[in-house]
Amino acid sequence: MSQTVIEVRNLTKEYKDTTAVDHVSFRIEENKIYGLLGRNGAGKTTIMQMITAQLFSTSGEVRVFGEHPYENKKVIQQICFIKEGQKYPDLFTVKDVMVTAASVYPNWDAEYAKALIEVFRLPMKRLIKRLSRGMLSSVGIIVGLASRAPITIFDEPYLGLDAVARELFYDHLIEDYTENPRTIILSTHLIDEVSRLLEHIIVIDSGKILLDTDTDELRGRTHNVIGHQSAVESFIKGRDVIHLESLGSTLSATVMGRTETEVKQAAEQAGLETAPVSLQQLIVHLTKNGKVASR
Numbered sequence: 001m002s003q004t005v006i007e008v009r010n011l012t013k014e015y016k017d018t019t020a021v022d023h024v025s026f027r028i029e030e031n032k033i034y035g036l037l038g039r040n041g042a043g044k045t046t047i048m049q050m051i052t053a054q055l056f057s058t059s060g061e062v063r064v065f066g067e068h069p070y071e072n073k074k075v076i077q078q079i080c081f082i083k084e085g086q087k088y089p090d091l092f093t094v095k096d097v098m099v100t101a102a103s104v105y106p107n108w109d110a111e112y113a114k115a116l117i118e119v120f121r122l123p124m125k126r127l128i129k130r131l132s133r134g135m136l137s138s139v140g141i142i143v144g145l146a147s148r149a150p151i152t153i154f155d156e157p158y159l160g161l162d163a164v165a166r167e168l169f170y171d172h173l174i175e176d177y178t179e180n181p182r183t184i185i186l187s188t189h190l191i192d193e194v195s196r197l198l199e200h201i202i203v204i205d206s207g208k209i210l211l212d213t214d215t216d217e218l219r220g221r222t223h224n225v226i227g228h229q230s231a232v233e234s235f236i237k238g239r240d241v242i243h244l245e246s247l248g249s250t251l252s253a254t255v256m257g258r259t260e261t262e263v264k265q266a267a268e269q270a271g272l273e274t275a276p277v278s279l280q281q282l283i284v285h286l287t288k289n290g291k292v293a294s295r
Protein backbone atom coordinates (compact mmCIF):
# COMPACT_ATOMS: atom_id res chain seq x y z
CA MET A 1 0.00 0.00 0.00
CA SER A 2 1.18 3.51 -0.79
CA GLN A 3 2.47 5.66 1.99
CA THR A 4 0.44 8.66 3.14
CA VAL A 5 2.45 11.90 2.88
CA ILE A 6 -0.28 14.38 3.80
CA GLU A 7 -3.19 13.72 6.08
CA VAL A 8 -5.88 16.30 6.70
CA ARG A 9 -8.56 15.64 9.33
CA ASN A 10 -11.63 17.80 9.90
CA LEU A 11 -9.72 20.80 8.67
CA THR A 12 -11.69 24.02 9.00
CA LYS A 13 -10.87 27.65 8.30
CA GLU A 14 -13.34 30.27 9.34
CA TYR A 15 -13.17 33.94 8.58
CA LYS A 16 -15.48 36.51 10.13
CA ASP A 17 -18.10 36.21 7.44
CA THR A 18 -17.28 32.94 5.69
CA THR A 19 -16.24 29.35 6.26
CA ALA A 20 -13.57 28.92 3.60
CA VAL A 21 -12.83 25.28 4.48
CA ASP A 22 -15.44 23.20 6.24
CA HIS A 23 -14.42 19.98 8.05
CA VAL A 24 -12.36 18.60 5.20
CA SER A 25 -10.60 15.24 5.53
CA PHE A 26 -8.41 13.48 2.96
CA ARG A 27 -5.13 11.70 2.45
CA ILE A 28 -2.48 12.33 -0.16
CA GLU A 29 -0.31 9.37 -1.04
CA GLU A 30 3.33 9.26 -2.01
CA ASN A 31 4.33 9.48 -5.68
CA LYS A 32 1.00 10.27 -7.26
CA ILE A 33 -0.28 13.25 -9.23
CA TYR A 34 -3.35 14.82 -7.66
CA GLY A 35 -5.78 17.38 -8.97
CA LEU A 36 -7.31 19.70 -6.40
CA LEU A 37 -10.26 21.06 -8.33
CA GLY A 38 -13.23 23.30 -7.78
CA ARG A 39 -14.83 26.59 -8.69
CA ASN A 40 -13.57 30.05 -7.74
CA GLY A 41 -13.68 30.55 -4.00
CA ALA A 42 -14.14 26.82 -3.30
CA GLY A 43 -11.36 26.80 -0.72
CA LYS A 44 -8.49 25.20 -2.65
CA THR A 45 -5.84 27.84 -1.98
CA THR A 46 -6.84 28.01 1.68
CA ILE A 47 -6.33 24.24 2.01
CA MET A 48 -2.94 24.43 0.29
CA GLN A 49 -1.87 27.30 2.52
CA MET A 50 -2.72 25.28 5.62
CA ILE A 51 -0.88 22.21 4.31
CA THR A 52 2.20 24.34 3.66
CA ALA A 53 2.02 26.06 7.07
CA GLN A 54 1.34 29.50 5.62
CA LEU A 55 -1.99 29.77 7.36
CA PHE A 56 -3.32 28.50 10.68
CA SER A 57 -6.48 26.44 10.69
CA THR A 58 -9.43 27.32 12.90
CA SER A 59 -9.75 23.65 13.84
CA GLY A 60 -8.79 20.23 12.58
CA GLU A 61 -5.42 18.70 11.85
CA VAL A 62 -2.77 18.64 9.17
CA ARG A 63 0.07 16.12 9.17
CA VAL A 64 2.80 16.18 6.58
CA PHE A 65 5.11 13.16 6.68
CA GLY A 66 3.36 12.39 9.96
CA GLU A 67 4.34 15.70 11.56
CA HIS A 68 2.85 19.14 12.20
CA PRO A 69 4.12 21.38 9.39
CA TYR A 70 4.10 24.62 11.44
CA GLU A 71 7.61 25.94 12.09
CA ASN A 72 8.91 22.52 11.12
CA LYS A 73 11.92 23.12 8.88
CA LYS A 74 12.45 19.44 8.18
CA VAL A 75 8.93 19.19 6.74
CA ILE A 76 8.83 22.58 5.02
CA GLN A 77 12.05 21.84 3.10
CA GLN A 78 10.31 18.87 1.53
CA ILE A 79 7.53 21.02 0.08
CA CYS A 80 7.65 23.34 -2.91
CA PHE A 81 4.54 25.52 -3.24
CA ILE A 82 4.23 27.42 -6.53
CA LYS A 83 1.40 29.86 -6.65
CA GLU A 84 0.03 32.41 -9.06
CA GLY A 85 1.44 35.89 -8.62
CA GLN A 86 4.45 34.85 -6.51
CA LYS A 87 6.29 37.96 -5.28
CA TYR A 88 10.08 38.36 -5.57
CA PRO A 89 12.41 41.08 -4.29
CA ASP A 90 12.53 44.07 -6.66
CA LEU A 91 16.16 43.65 -7.68
CA PHE A 92 16.05 39.90 -8.27
CA THR A 93 16.94 38.57 -11.72
CA VAL A 94 15.89 35.16 -13.05
CA LYS A 95 19.34 33.91 -12.05
CA ASP A 96 18.91 35.18 -8.47
CA VAL A 97 15.66 33.23 -8.17
CA MET A 98 17.41 30.06 -9.34
CA VAL A 99 20.34 30.58 -6.96
CA THR A 100 17.95 31.16 -4.04
CA ALA A 101 15.87 28.12 -4.96
CA ALA A 102 19.06 26.02 -5.06
CA SER A 103 19.77 26.99 -1.46
CA VAL A 104 16.21 26.27 -0.30
CA TYR A 105 15.44 22.88 -1.88
CA PRO A 106 17.69 19.96 -0.94
CA ASN A 107 16.93 18.03 -4.16
CA TRP A 108 17.44 21.03 -6.48
CA ASP A 109 18.77 20.00 -9.90
CA ALA A 110 20.70 22.96 -11.33
CA GLU A 111 21.33 21.27 -14.68
CA TYR A 112 17.67 20.56 -15.12
CA ALA A 113 16.79 24.15 -14.18
CA LYS A 114 19.26 25.38 -16.82
CA ALA A 115 17.72 23.15 -19.46
CA LEU A 116 14.23 24.35 -18.57
CA ILE A 117 15.31 27.98 -18.76
CA GLU A 118 16.28 27.32 -22.37
CA VAL A 119 13.07 25.44 -23.09
CA PHE A 120 10.98 28.32 -21.75
CA ARG A 121 13.33 30.90 -23.34
CA LEU A 122 13.87 32.90 -20.18
CA PRO A 123 16.50 35.67 -20.10
CA MET A 124 18.70 34.81 -17.10
CA LYS A 125 19.90 38.34 -16.44
CA ARG A 126 16.58 40.15 -16.72
CA LEU A 127 14.99 41.59 -13.61
CA ILE A 128 11.97 39.60 -12.52
CA LYS A 129 9.90 42.78 -12.40
CA ARG A 130 10.61 43.31 -16.12
CA LEU A 131 9.33 39.88 -17.17
CA SER A 132 6.05 39.46 -18.99
CA ARG A 133 3.22 37.77 -17.08
CA GLY A 134 3.73 34.49 -18.91
CA MET A 135 7.50 34.59 -18.35
CA LEU A 136 6.90 35.11 -14.64
CA SER A 137 4.71 32.02 -14.58
CA SER A 138 7.51 30.09 -16.35
CA VAL A 139 9.88 31.05 -13.52
CA GLY A 140 7.51 29.42 -11.01
CA ILE A 141 7.10 26.33 -13.14
CA ILE A 142 10.87 25.91 -13.49
CA VAL A 143 11.38 26.30 -9.73
CA GLY A 144 8.60 23.78 -9.10
CA LEU A 145 10.01 21.19 -11.49
CA ALA A 146 13.71 21.62 -10.68
CA SER A 147 13.08 21.64 -6.92
CA ARG A 148 12.29 17.91 -7.19
CA ALA A 149 10.60 18.45 -3.82
CA PRO A 150 8.95 15.26 -2.50
CA ILE A 151 5.72 17.28 -2.33
CA THR A 152 5.34 19.82 -5.13
CA ILE A 153 2.21 21.94 -5.26
CA PHE A 154 1.21 24.05 -8.24
CA ASP A 155 -1.67 26.42 -7.51
CA GLU A 156 -2.89 27.85 -10.85
CA PRO A 157 0.70 28.25 -11.98
CA TYR A 158 0.01 29.49 -15.49
CA LEU A 159 -1.37 32.99 -15.47
CA GLY A 160 -0.51 34.47 -18.89
CA LEU A 161 1.18 31.32 -20.19
CA ASP A 162 0.37 30.57 -23.82
CA ALA A 163 -0.86 27.17 -25.01
CA VAL A 164 2.60 26.12 -26.25
CA ALA A 165 4.25 26.89 -22.92
CA ARG A 166 1.47 25.09 -21.02
CA GLU A 167 1.96 21.99 -23.19
CA LEU A 168 5.71 22.20 -22.50
CA PHE A 169 4.96 22.32 -18.78
CA TYR A 170 2.70 19.24 -18.92
CA ASP A 171 5.19 17.29 -21.04
CA HIS A 172 8.12 18.10 -18.76
CA LEU A 173 6.07 17.42 -15.66
CA ILE A 174 5.06 13.94 -16.78
CA GLU A 175 8.54 13.11 -18.13
CA ASP A 176 10.35 14.26 -15.00
CA TYR A 177 7.78 12.70 -12.69
CA THR A 178 8.26 9.35 -14.45
CA GLU A 179 12.02 9.56 -13.93
CA ASN A 180 11.83 11.08 -10.44
CA PRO A 181 8.54 10.05 -8.84
CA ARG A 182 7.20 12.42 -6.21
CA THR A 183 3.87 13.73 -4.98
CA ILE A 184 2.42 16.46 -7.12
CA ILE A 185 -0.70 18.47 -6.41
CA LEU A 186 -2.08 20.58 -9.23
CA SER A 187 -4.85 23.08 -8.74
CA THR A 188 -6.25 24.39 -11.98
CA HIS A 189 -9.36 25.40 -13.88
CA LEU A 190 -7.96 24.01 -17.14
CA ILE A 191 -9.16 20.52 -16.28
CA ASP A 192 -9.29 19.06 -19.80
CA GLU A 193 -5.70 20.10 -20.38
CA VAL A 194 -4.38 18.30 -17.31
CA SER A 195 -6.82 15.41 -17.12
CA ARG A 196 -4.34 12.99 -18.73
CA LEU A 197 -1.85 13.76 -15.94
CA LEU A 198 -4.10 13.36 -12.93
CA GLU A 199 -4.16 10.02 -11.16
CA HIS A 200 -6.46 11.12 -8.38
CA ILE A 201 -8.80 14.07 -7.98
CA ILE A 202 -10.22 15.86 -4.98
CA VAL A 203 -13.09 18.19 -5.85
CA ILE A 204 -13.92 20.97 -3.40
CA ASP A 205 -17.12 22.96 -3.43
CA SER A 206 -18.06 25.66 -0.92
CA GLY A 207 -15.34 24.48 1.42
CA LYS A 208 -16.45 20.83 1.41
CA ILE A 209 -15.24 17.73 -0.38
CA LEU A 210 -17.52 16.76 -3.23
CA LEU A 211 -15.43 13.94 -4.64
CA ASP A 212 -12.20 12.16 -3.68
CA THR A 213 -11.43 9.43 -6.18
CA ASP A 214 -8.97 7.80 -8.55
CA THR A 215 -9.42 9.35 -12.00
CA ASP A 216 -9.54 6.04 -13.88
CA GLU A 217 -12.08 4.64 -11.47
CA LEU A 218 -14.20 7.77 -11.91
CA ARG A 219 -14.00 7.49 -15.70
CA GLY A 220 -15.10 3.86 -15.44
CA ARG A 221 -18.02 4.71 -13.16
CA THR A 222 -19.38 7.68 -15.08
CA HIS A 223 -21.02 7.65 -18.51
CA ASN A 224 -23.40 9.59 -20.65
CA VAL A 225 -26.36 7.34 -21.35
CA ILE A 226 -28.18 8.31 -24.52
CA GLY A 227 -31.42 7.14 -26.06
CA HIS A 228 -35.12 7.74 -26.44
CA GLN A 229 -36.42 9.95 -23.64
CA SER A 230 -38.76 7.35 -22.11
CA ALA A 231 -36.09 4.59 -22.18
CA VAL A 232 -33.47 6.84 -20.56
CA GLU A 233 -35.95 8.10 -17.98
CA SER A 234 -36.79 4.59 -16.91
CA PHE A 235 -33.07 3.63 -16.87
CA ILE A 236 -32.07 6.48 -14.56
CA LYS A 237 -34.71 5.81 -11.90
CA GLY A 238 -32.90 5.25 -8.59
CA ARG A 239 -29.52 6.08 -10.13
CA ASP A 240 -27.13 8.93 -9.35
CA VAL A 241 -27.78 11.38 -12.19
CA ILE A 242 -25.42 14.31 -12.45
CA HIS A 243 -26.75 16.01 -15.55
CA LEU A 244 -29.60 15.76 -18.05
CA GLU A 245 -29.77 17.18 -21.56
CA SER A 246 -32.53 16.64 -24.07
CA LEU A 247 -32.61 17.16 -27.79
CA GLY A 248 -36.01 16.52 -29.33
CA SER A 249 -37.04 13.04 -28.24
CA THR A 250 -33.45 12.07 -27.33
CA LEU A 251 -32.28 12.31 -23.76
CA SER A 252 -28.68 12.19 -22.56
CA ALA A 253 -28.09 11.52 -18.87
CA THR A 254 -24.72 11.70 -17.13
CA VAL A 255 -24.87 8.85 -14.64
CA MET A 256 -22.45 7.82 -11.92
CA GLY A 257 -22.46 4.16 -10.92
CA ARG A 258 -21.33 2.64 -7.66
CA THR A 259 -18.83 0.33 -9.30
CA GLU A 260 -16.75 0.50 -12.46
CA THR A 261 -18.54 -0.62 -15.64
CA GLU A 262 -21.91 -1.05 -13.85
CA VAL A 263 -23.61 1.84 -15.69
CA LYS A 264 -22.09 1.00 -19.05
CA GLN A 265 -23.09 -2.65 -18.89
CA ALA A 266 -26.62 -1.96 -17.65
CA ALA A 267 -27.17 0.75 -20.27
CA GLU A 268 -25.99 -1.48 -23.06
CA GLN A 269 -28.22 -4.30 -21.84
CA ALA A 270 -31.13 -1.84 -21.96
CA GLY A 271 -30.26 -1.04 -25.59
CA LEU A 272 -29.01 2.46 -24.78
CA GLU A 273 -25.93 4.13 -26.16
CA THR A 274 -23.10 5.18 -23.85
CA ALA A 275 -20.38 7.78 -24.28
CA PRO A 276 -17.47 8.78 -22.06
CA VAL A 277 -17.69 11.95 -19.98
CA SER A 278 -14.73 14.30 -19.93
CA LEU A 279 -13.34 15.14 -16.50
CA GLN A 280 -14.05 18.81 -17.13
CA GLN A 281 -17.71 18.17 -18.05
CA LEU A 282 -18.10 16.00 -15.00
CA ILE A 283 -16.68 18.58 -12.64
CA VAL A 284 -18.69 21.39 -14.19
CA HIS A 285 -21.91 19.37 -13.74
CA LEU A 286 -21.03 18.33 -10.20
CA THR A 287 -20.06 21.76 -8.97
CA LYS A 288 -22.95 23.45 -10.74
CA ASN A 289 -25.33 21.24 -8.80
CA GLY A 290 -23.27 21.77 -5.67
CA LYS A 291 -24.54 18.38 -4.62
CA VAL A 292 -22.50 16.91 -1.79
CA ALA A 293 -23.00 13.19 -1.71
CA SER A 294 -21.12 10.15 -0.48
CA ARG A 295 -19.54 9.37 -3.78
Ligand SMILES: Nc1ncnc2c1ncn2[C@@H]1O[C@H](COP(=O)(O)OP(=O)(O)OP(=O)(O)O)[C@@H](O)[C@H]1O
Pocket: 015, 016, 018, 019, 020, 038, 039, 040, 041, 042, 043, 044, 045, 046, 047
Ligand atom coordinates in the same frame (compact mmCIF):
# COMPACT_ATOMS: atom_id res chain seq x y z
N1 LIG B 1 -8.17 36.50 4.31
C1 LIG B 1 -9.45 36.20 4.02
N2 LIG B 1 -10.46 36.82 4.66
C2 LIG B 1 -11.75 36.51 4.40
N3 LIG B 1 -12.14 35.58 3.49
C3 LIG B 1 -11.16 34.95 2.82
C4 LIG B 1 -9.78 35.20 3.05
N4 LIG B 1 -9.05 34.40 2.24
C5 LIG B 1 -9.94 33.67 1.52
N5 LIG B 1 -11.21 33.99 1.88
C6 LIG B 1 -12.45 33.40 1.33
O1 LIG B 1 -12.36 32.00 1.47
C7 LIG B 1 -13.01 31.36 0.37
C8 LIG B 1 -12.04 30.37 -0.26
O2 LIG B 1 -11.01 31.08 -0.92
P1 LIG B 1 -9.82 30.35 -1.70
O3 LIG B 1 -8.85 31.39 -2.13
O4 LIG B 1 -9.31 29.24 -0.85
O5 LIG B 1 -10.59 29.74 -2.97
P2 LIG B 1 -10.01 29.00 -4.24
O6 LIG B 1 -10.74 27.69 -4.36
O7 LIG B 1 -8.53 28.91 -4.18
O8 LIG B 1 -10.48 29.97 -5.42
P3 LIG B 1 -9.82 30.34 -6.86
O9 LIG B 1 -10.02 29.13 -7.73
O10 LIG B 1 -10.64 31.51 -7.30
O11 LIG B 1 -8.38 30.67 -6.62
C9 LIG B 1 -13.48 32.47 -0.56
O12 LIG B 1 -14.84 32.74 -0.25
C10 LIG B 1 -12.61 33.64 -0.16
O13 LIG B 1 -13.26 34.86 -0.40
